[in-house]
Amino acid sequence: MLYYKAWLESRVRFLAAGALLSLYCLTFVQRAHLDFPPVLEPMLPYTAHVWRGIYNGFDAVVFVVMSGVLGLGGLERERESGSSAFTLALPVSRLQLLWPRVAVAMLEMAVLTAIPLVVVPWASASIGREYPVVHAMRFATLFAITGTLWVAAGVLASIALSGTYASLAATLLAPAICAAAFSSTALRARPVLSPLNVMNGSRLPFLNPVTALAEGSLPWAALLSFVVASVVLLGIASVLACRRDF
Amino acid sequence: MLWYKAWRESRSRFCLAVAVVTVYCLTVLVRARTAFPPPEAPHLPYSAFVWGELYAPFRAVAFSFIALMLGLGGLQRERGAGTAPFTLALPVGRGQLVATRVLVGLAELIGVTLIPIVMVPALSPILAHQTYPASQSVLYGALFLSWGIVWFAGGVLWSVLFRGEFTAATAAVLTPFAYMAVYGVSRGDQRYPVANPFSMMSGGLDRSVGGRMLLTEPLPWNVMLVLAIVAAALVAGTWRITARQSF
Numbered sequence: 001m002l003y004y005k006a007w008l009e010s011r012v013r014f015l016a017a018g019a020l021l022s023l024y025c026l027t028f029v030q031r032a033h034l035d036f037p038p039v040l041e042p043m044l045p046y047t048a049h050v051w052r053g054i055y056n057g058f059d060a061v062v063f064v065v066m067s068g069v070l071g072l073g074g075l076e077r078e079r080e081s082g083s084s085a086f087t088l089a090l091p092v093s094r095l096q097l098l099w100p101r102v103a104v105a106m107l108e109m110a111v112l113t114a115i116p117l118v119v120v121p122w123a124s125a126s127i128g129r130e131y132p133v134v135h136a137m138r139f140a141t142l143f144a145i146t147g148t149l150w151v152a153a154g155v156l157a158s159i160a161l162s163g164t165y166a167s168l169a170a171t172l173l174a175p176a177i178c179a180a181a182f183s184s185t186a187l188r189a190r191p192v193l194s195p196l197n198v199m200n201g202s203r204l205p206f207l208n209p210v211t212a213l214a215e216g217s218l219p220w221a222a223l224l225s226f227v228v229a230s231v232v233l234l235g236i237a238s239v240l241a242c243r244r245d246f
Numbered sequence: 247m248l249w250y251k252a253w254r255e256s257r258s259r260f261c262l263a264v265a266v267v268t269v270y271c272l273t274v275l276v277r278a279r280t281a282f283p284p285p286e287a288p289h290l291p292y293s294a295f296v297w298g299e300l301y302a303p304f305r306a307v308a309f310s311f312i313a314l315m316l317g318l319g320g321l322q323r324e325r326g327a328g329t330a331p332f333t334l335a336l337p338v339g340r341g342q343l344v345a346t347r348v349l350v351g352l353a354e355l356i357g358v359t360l361i362p363i364v365m366v367p368a369l370s371p372i373l374a375h376q377t378y379p380a381s382q383s384v385l386y387g388a389l390f391l392s393w394g395i396v397w398f399a400g401g402v403l404w405s406v407l408f409r410g411e412f413t414a415a416t417a418a419v420l421t422p423f424a425y426m427a428v429y430g431v432s433r434g435d436q437r438y439p440v441a442n443p444f445s446m447m448s449g450g451l452d453r454s455v456g457g458r459m460l461l462t463e464p465l466p467w468n469v470m471l472v473l474a475i476v477a478a479a480l481v482a483g484t485w486r487i488t489a490r491q492s493f
Contacts, residue, residue: 012416058423058426062420062423066420080327165258169263173263173311176311
């Protein structure tokens with residue numbers, strides 16, 4: 001029942017993001033039928049075109065933003081709308097309310113990563129091009145693991161900040177702060193630490209610079225550290241949730 | 247009192263945006279002291295460095311989010327929280343509530359825009375030992391604001407159309423992406439280059455911007471006027487929808 005409740009609360013966000021990502025991936029690939037190869041780069045491989053438009057473009061930005069937004073919600077929001085007393089009257093602890101919400105958000109985020117995995121190879125085949133499923137799978141894996149970080153940031157913001165819009169603003173600004181930190185500070189020299197670089201291989205050796213396919217070994221150490229960071233953020237969120245006294 | 251109410255409802259978003267933009271500008275300027283020019287581009291002009299850090303298209307996207315977030319709120323949100331009857335019991339029309347919220351939000355948006363306009367020319371000589379013309383900051387600020395008010399008005403409109411806070415917020419967040427998706431599908435980059443918000447905000451309409459990324463042509467006043475009209479139409483639509491709502 002708690003999982004169903006979490007689904008009902010987040011489904012509009014998830015479905016809106018899913019619809020937009022599907023539409024974008026489909027139209028981007030269909031447009032390649034007309035505008036690929038670009039006039040200025042006639043030798044550009046199709047896989048690099050897809051990487052620029054999807055894995056390092058619009059799709060990636062929407063995914064990062066919506067992963068954070070999927071993490072929002074919960075008791076603080078219900079407190080504002082006056083329904084938290086009903087939820088807290090259920091015979092479950094606050095942690096039991098929090099973790100189904102986290103699990104549903106993570107699952108929804110994982111489904112979003114599967115959209116380009118399904119749409120890009122299928123739509124590419126429909127226009128007579130080929131995009132290898134294996135590489136789409138590798139990018140989906142990278143998106144899913146780094147996505148846990150954004151979901152966890154959204155969950156933490158929704159608990160730490162009172163006010164739905166304040167937590168939303170914090171969630172939206174988190175990737176921007178991350179991007180700024182990795183472009184404007186000494187961290188620029190360490191792209192492997194940036195989730196925004198790791199998710200699509202930008203400036204990392206595992207990405208083939210010509211074909212833009214994830215051909216090398218994935219940065220498992222960095223991915224593991226992102227998972228640990230997500231667990232830490234969710235741990236802090238759990239502690240904060242338990243300490244609330246409303 | 248309505249002004250104070252609108253301020254109280256939006257101040258956390260505004261303060262958060264101000265804090266992030268201020269810290270970011272300071273970071274850029276402090277970094278410029280040691281890391282400018284970058285080793286990979288030793289002849290990069292300081293003005294191009296500032297453009298890349300503050301006025302490039304990705305920064306325009308972040309600013310658009312701030313504008314959209316500042317537009318959210320209002321009666322539908324209060325309806326969801328159960329406080330709308332108290333607000334509606336005040337001896338003011340719904341139009342006054344909308345107008346106050348819009349004006350406070352616009353003032354906050356201008357406030358956020360002013361941060362780099364003031365900080366970069368003023369602090370560049372102190373923190374980065376470089377100079378950046380104040381006139382360029384004002385011009386880029388005006389370009390950011392021209393689309394910023396459209397995004398802001400879009401946020402205001404979504405907030406009166408949807409009762410659920412996250413529904414309005416999701417619609418607002420996805421608005422720039424949906425716009426760019428439609429723009430791409432309709433091959434807008436070839437047919438209507440002036441309608442690309444992030445390109446325009448970054449000075450893309452100035453044909454002689456050059457490698458220094460300094461605007462040399464007059465601002466595209468006709469495009470900015472159209473954008474102001476679009477924003478006004480969105481706000482007018484919001485006003486009318488709010489006045490017709492029956493709760």
